[in-house]
Amino acid sequence: MGTYIVRRLALTVPLLLLVSVIVFGLSQLIQGDPAVVVAGGQQATPAGIERAREEMHLDRSTAAQYGIWLGGAVRGDLGESFYNNRTVAAEIFTRFPVTLSVALGAIFVTIVLGVPMGLIAGVRPGSKIDRIVTFSSSTGLAIPDFWLAMVLVTIFAVNLQWLPAIGYVPFTESPSEWANHLYLPWIAMGIPGAAGLARQVRGALIDAMEQDYIRTARAKGLPSRMVVMKHAFKNASIAPVTVLGISFAYMLGGTVILETIFSLPGMGQYFYTALINKDLPVIQGVVLLTALIFVVLNLLVDVLYAYLNPKVRLG
């Protein structure tokens, strides 16, 4: 197991380097001269452009530019936005906790709703309860999250006035206010996830329950609870874990629409604005961070995978 993790970790280094090359390559693809943008766009003077070019090392070779950029990125220096003086790192530092808060709660909702639903449906495929779960998970998948968000806001914030409709309070300021502001985004984001997960778990459990080793477990005289929760569930959890890892990574990338509806200062909005403005350092920084998140989560999923499936450990 140890060797497996170390080897898997070592493999992420070349992967991250490749990602950094691609992210850096974005700057070469972008139309127009970034120095002109930084120097003031239409009003830029030739001298200002020249100064900007030097400041941004655009007068150096591409390889040197990459080296400088990567060196900075490794130390946490992702440059400055073209449009305000805030560094990308500082901005991410304040915004990422917001997105992380939303994603953690949403994935919690996904698991807490999705796993039991998938289990009770998968144990008795074709039964009434299975049909109810299958139907409601189809509905959950079909409902757009922004619509669900607006319905939730209308009910709980506008009509019942139990929860605030918008805004964000950092956990460090007030944990209860933090949670109050996040309940609705958690549910809006978690329910479609739970619907997907329930289907995954159901399918995997049905497959597992048909395996020969389940018959062996029954022949041993194990109670049904143990047959399902020990023998079937561990085998059945392998595929859903992969899916769960990917959806968590997506959530951590931030969502523009939900952040807009709930006025959350998260990563999604930041990235969206940067895209519209061709704010290259911000785009690069966010893409790099997202790639890092995917790589780390994939690593976690693989380690979990190895725990669940002893054959993988041999690898």
Add this chain to the structure above:
Amino acid sequence: MTLPTLEGAKRDVATPILEVQGLTVEFGTRLGALRVVEDVSFTVAAGETVGLVGESGSGKSVSSLAVMGLISPRAGRVQADVLRFDGRDLLALDAKEQRAMRGSEMAMIFQEPMTSLNPVFTVGNQIEEAVRVHQRCSRKQARARAVEMLDRVGIADAHRRAKDYPHAFSGGMRQRAMIAMALINEPRLLIADEPTTALDVTIQAQILDLLRTLQRENGMSVVFVTHDLGVIAEIADKVVVMYAGQVVEHTGVEEIFGSPRHPYTEGLLSSMPQLARPGAPLVVIPGQVPNPDAWPVGCRFSPRCVYSEPQCDAAPVAITTVGESQTRCVRVSELTLPGSHWVALEEEAPAVPAAPVGKGSAAAPDALLDVTDLSKAFPIRSGLLRGVVGEVRAVDGVSFSIGKGETLGLVGESGSGKSTVARLVLRLVEPTAGCVMLDGAEVTALDAAGLRAVRSQMQIVFQDPYSSLDPRATIADTVGEPLEVHRGLRGGDRDAAVAELLERVGLSAELVRRYPHEFSGGQRQRIAIARALALEPSLLVLDEPVSSLDVSTQSQVINLLMELQAHFGLSYLFIAHDLSVVRHIADRIAVMYLGRIVEQGKSEEVYLRPTHPYTAALLSAIPVPSPQIGRRRERMVLEGDVPSPLDPPAGCRFHPRCAFAMDICAVRDPEPYVTETGTVVACHLHTEGPMLSGRPVTVLESKVGKQ
């Protein structure tokens, strides 16, 4: 096996452990209730072994699952006039009481040891769980019991192996672990559902020995479900023959083989390849087992029965008792059926060896395929940087040739490398070294285009007809694809050619638009053969083509292959683990062990007078279809598994398992030696080495070594 034997375990025949009367099982389907088992009755006395025999679809497995209470009430309905275990009515028990009985008082082992253990828990965990669910004890005590039991079923180093996951166990070891799990609570009844079918014959012999020993020690009763009458002859006291959901004959084991009363029993006996005359077509039961939704009204076997008369089809046939036997046949009083005419091999072998071939090698004249020094090594990677740390020599310097119109049988246990040879010959896998010549063309030296051209000359048929046909392609597409690729046939032309091929392999041409799932196993294998024949090849590589088929279907396919060979002058490389089948179809046999050919010669020579101890052991492990001879004979039972090809033994690779091993065997690799009958054997018993000078070349007798 070094287990203590307890003499004279008590046998109280008076009170049966298991009584089954009028057992009926129905499954709910979209078309309504489907009856798959009907009116099954038998009893099992204490300490007795009852064999439940039948082909797939006979209802034997479902009956045993029903006894175990393993048919979920949601899936099927189990009814019976009497279903009593040790005097208790099993149908009156609630789920909890049933569960308490399962795994403690009655236990079950299954056919597929590879899939019957849970891959994500250690073997020890799964066995100790069986203890803890039925007995009050600590985890530590349960673990100690599990290790003790693993040791008793012959797992070496049990303490350490208990911590391994199932994938680290070989097939034979997994079945031993399954047996340990089933017997750990000392059940009074063990139901064994085809426990040796998926295993090699040598491992089968070990497992059967183990079951017999444990049964004697525990005084346990056994219901042994199998399709193999040879195994029945070895292990059963009484036999229940099932066909199409019913018991057709229920009698003692001697009677089944000596004087069968039901034509189906006789059919099963005579289609055993062990009983066939070499070269002659195998006896077959025509047709196939009907599906449960299409059972005949009258006698269910009548449509396939050679003794059938109009009265047989009139009404359902009741079971009649004559003496100790019960038979479900209208004509039971009129018919006298021949029994097993098996004679021991020693008696069959001619006293005088066949005339020597008179040349230095066993190479066939006019060779179509010539394989020289073929090797394949797979690299093993390990560690942080996945460096190559070693290699598995799956095939190591194999040479043979096949003449035009000839069949070479390649036999060996799993792991011997025989399937790799098949793939190497076709260059589906690139050889590491060696040369393959097909009809003068050097296959191993061809470029991609040349290889494609020569591949139309050699085709392959795989073992599993269920996974080797594309489920989403029609038969016309599957069989016609090679014609499109190589001959450019399209549309009507292609379909006409496919129809002709299907008729050639005994299928109706009207089936071309059907999909694989609509066919039985035997029919699918015919389709696979039709596909292989499409390009009129000169060589067919048949990789275990009949191993997954029922006995009666197996004979049909073998006969078809022999017929096709006679008609087209085909050459076959026939790969199998079943020596009786190979003897029947092959002109010559090559025996593989750990990547090497250890013996190669004419079929009858190799089969009747094996020269290599490994061949002798393989032959000795085949169950004999005669309870009298089978239980009296002394057998060579090989101990242990085939060693890992990762680290093959030095010297002769077989020496650690060989009953004749000498000092030299551990040191020096034996050179191939040609005996006077033309058999080529690689064994120090047959070479004039320094320690053996002057010793004449002898033929091993069958009675070598003891169990």
